[in-house]
Amino acid sequence: MTHIHTTDLAFEDSAFNVLLGATLSGKTTLMRLMAGLEKPTSGEVWFSGQNVTSVPVQKRNIAMVYQEFINYPNFSVFENIASPLRVARVNQSEVSRRVQAIAELLNLSDLLDRDVSNLSGGQQQRTALARALVKEASLVLLDEPLANLDYKLREQLREELPRLFSKSGSTVVYATSEPEEALMLGGYTATLHEGRVVQYGKTIDIYRKPCNLECAKIFSHPPVxxxxxxxxxxxxxxxxxxxxxxxxxxxxxxxxxxxxxxxxxxxxxxxxxxxxxxxxxxxxxxxxxxxxxxxxxxxxxxxxxxxxxxxxxxxxxxxxxxxxxxxxxxxxxxxxxxxxxx
Amino acid sequence: MNKTIKQGAWLFVIPVVVLVAFNALIPLMTVVNYSMQETFGDNVFFWEGLRWFEQVLNSERFHDSFVRQITFTAIILLIEVPLGIAIALCMPRKGFWVSVCLVLMALPLLIPWNVVGAMWNIFALPDIGLLGYTINAIGIEYNFTRQPFAAWFTTILMDVWHWTSLVVLLAYAGLSAIPDAYYQAAKIDGASRWAVFIWIQLPKMKRVLTIAILLRFMDSFMIYTEPFVLTGGGPGNTTTFLSIDLVKLALGQFDLGPAAAMSLIYFFIVLLICWVFYTLMMKNEQQ
Known part of the structure; x- marks a missing residue:
């Protein structure tokens, strides 16, 4: 497990935040800490003015999307999107209203009855994103969600993502290893290097004025x-x-x-x-x-x-x-x- | 459209054709040959047509063995599959104990079948066997050479001991292939342990479990060595399964015609059940 160094990081509330760093720089570990899937050996995790360090993961109202397309294998697209609402015991008419609305947003309306295992990668990842959106979670963690998609789909979803989440009012944290992606997504960026947060601020500021050589290296492809x-x-x-x-x-x-x-x-x-x-x-x-x-x-x-x-x-x-x-x-x-x- | 057919390609197929011919087709045809004729040795044959097939299919003896066989296989599958999955779920996913568990699980699979029969025979003997003696000592009368129920109980116990490991190993392989992210996602959703099993683990294990069930079905349906060594098909005929019955017919009574007919019927039953099972599973998969 990647070791995270003493880190003080406060993400912008209700904004699109990018975690930028190479593979094994600690992006996933940081996300797992935020999600509560991992307990920090020392230090605290705060959310909206509350110390959530000891709050179990299912009570934190978060959603997470992974690089692999994670959906319930035997469920239809509809049931997959509905699953967080089912856990929350939302009534049937409300479930179908919200699922329809989200499906509309992600172009999944025609696929609602299909089995997820028969969908293309892009459609599977859309389903996973829809699941994260429908929950209206206060914190949405996206762990390199576009890495396994082909080029065209990646471009398209990359454009859509900030727009989709800006409406929800959730705080979004998006992990990526591509500087270009961080720039396109905009918002705020934290650069990570070997388990250390190097710099955090508005994406464009960090790109223009990296605080040190390490940060400039992380935020440049091909390398600076x-x-x-x-x-x-x-x-x-x-x-x-x-x-x-x-x-x-x-x-x-x-x-x-x-x-x-x-x-x-x-x-x-x-x-x-x-x-x-x-x-x-x-x-x-x-x-x-x-x-x-x-x-x-x-x-x-x-x-x-x-x-x-x-x-x-x-x-x-x-x-x-x-x-x-x-x-x-x-x-x-x-x-x-x-x-x-x- | 015209296609050029290259005759040379046949050369590559010939080795396989020869191998399969000697390995499967010729022995099978010999059995077909016997199943339709009567012989008294000296290579003299009399044509009997389908008489042996009719005789076997109408015989009470075949019916009884068939029912015993089906019952045995059903019990074996009902115990070994859920038990195998349960054990696989309890096994550690990483660390030192993984290899220890895997080796312990693989051990029964490495023991020759007749040794398993002999081991359990001695283990279950009511006077000197540890199992048999203990059961009698706690006040339950137990003698697998005399009581049909005790014979069945011991045979099933032996098979469960010998073969559950196979299901465990396959199920464990299926479980290990599930990415950790699935469990995290379920945790974030607040899914219960049971929900994770039903909606993630079981669907993800479907393929390996299909193979496990198919293998356990075929093996238990054709079981011979272990019960032959353990009970010899007794007491009476109570543990005479199809294979044991077939050997009695062919080598004990030397009824080659009926035995050949029975072999073919047996073979087609196995083939038919496997085919139906496999088709159903695959159809399910496609939906």
Whole structure:
């Protein structure tokens, strides 16, 4: 079982919260603690101003959706969605009214009589989501619910999810390992690394201003490019191949070595220099991948392995010498401890 | 549309055809041959048509063995399947005790059948056997070589001891295959232990249980060695099941014709019941 370090985290009430971290970073454990499936060895879990640490799971009014499609195997779609209401002894007419409404919302109306085992993966996961929605739980935990779905369905449900839950007024916690997913879902994000909460805040703020190198790494795919640069007075030097003006945020800091982090889409290779404030460094192409509408180029720049991501299809041969344009507006600076400097 | 037929493909089938022929078809045809003729040795045969089949099907002896067989199998299935599931549910899912339990469960399955018969024979002897002596000592008169009920009781007990493990192992495999998330989901819903069993575990175990029931049906329906060693079919004919009866007919009385006819009838009964059972289960599955 993943060990969770001392963690102080207060999720935004009635909002869409994302837990972002790599596999085994403790997302599931944190969710299990919130759900009450796991007891913390120390510390407390509070919900809506109440200490719920010792409240058993079935009394916490939560719903959970998993990566695997979990439904009652022998039930119809209707009975599956109705199951939390049946446990709560809601009367029949109310059950059918609420199930119909939720089924409508998730496009399951035509499938209500079908056996869940005969449904496609997407339909099974919709059923599981409907079960979580119908309960009108105060806390909804979604543990990588879209990971096992195919690309198209994932896109579609990812768009629908925040909308579905915004109406319910529930606090939603959504675990994922994909930075892109966190950005698309919006709301608030907590980044997790090796059982530690690294940063929590509005998703877009965390993406723009990660508090440290770890957080920048978690929140970037392909991984953020890093290199060591040195600052003296008002200028920054990158291995003698490029110099640029020190950004305002860094001006008052002491001179010395800093780590620069630059996201792959802030590196361009195309002939013309990138717009705006940029410098050019020499690089060697290691590998070129084309992904539909974009190109991902793996580079060697001053002994660092870098990745550039740009739209349009660019073809390079391996070993080719190229000019790498760094968009300086996209540079993040970290001190020797890895903390971001703004 | 024209298809080119490559004759060479037959070459690949020939080994299997030869194997199956020697292994199953030729012995079976010999039995069919005997079942329709009368012989007094010396390879002299007289055509009898369906006479042996009629004789066997109309004989009270066959009816009695058949009823005994069906009763025995029904009791075995009714005890071993629920008991096997119950034991599997009680077994630990992880940790050191898993392997201990699995080995203990597998032990009875590893003992040769006639050894099981001999073991229980000695174990149940009323004068020196631990079981037989104990039962008599607590005041219940028990002698499996003389009382039909005691003979049945001992035979069933022996079979339960020998074969429940098979159901346990299959059910345990089925249970282990259920992702933990199902139990968590049920817990969050506030489902009771019983509801979890009925609505999650049982449906998820359906496939392995179908196999377990099918295997236990076939084995118990064809049981021979253990009761033969334990009771020899007695007292009287009270534990003479179909196989024991068949051997008595074929090798004891040397009635090869009727014995061959009985073998075929026996074979078709097993085939028919398995087919019906399997079709029903599969139909259920598809719905």
């Amino acid at each position: 490019n890093i290199a060591t640069v040195s600052k003296s007075n008002n200028s920054i030097s990158f291995d003698g191949v490029a110099d640029w003006l020190c950004p305002d945020s860094l001006k008052d800091n002491r001179d010395g070595n800093y780590t620069v982090g630059i996201r792959p889409h802030h590196l361009t290779l195309s002939g013309a220099a990138a717009n705006g404030y940029s410098v050019t460094v020499p690089g060697t192409v290691q590998l070129a991948e084309i992904s539909g509408s974009g190109s991902v180029i793996h580079l060697q720049v001053q002994g660092n392995d870098w990745i550039s991501e740009s739209s349009g299809i660019h073809q390079f041969s391996i070993g080719e010498q190229v000019d790498v344009h760094m968009n300086l507006n996209g540079c993040l600076y970290f001190d020797s401890e890895g903390n971001a400097v703004y």
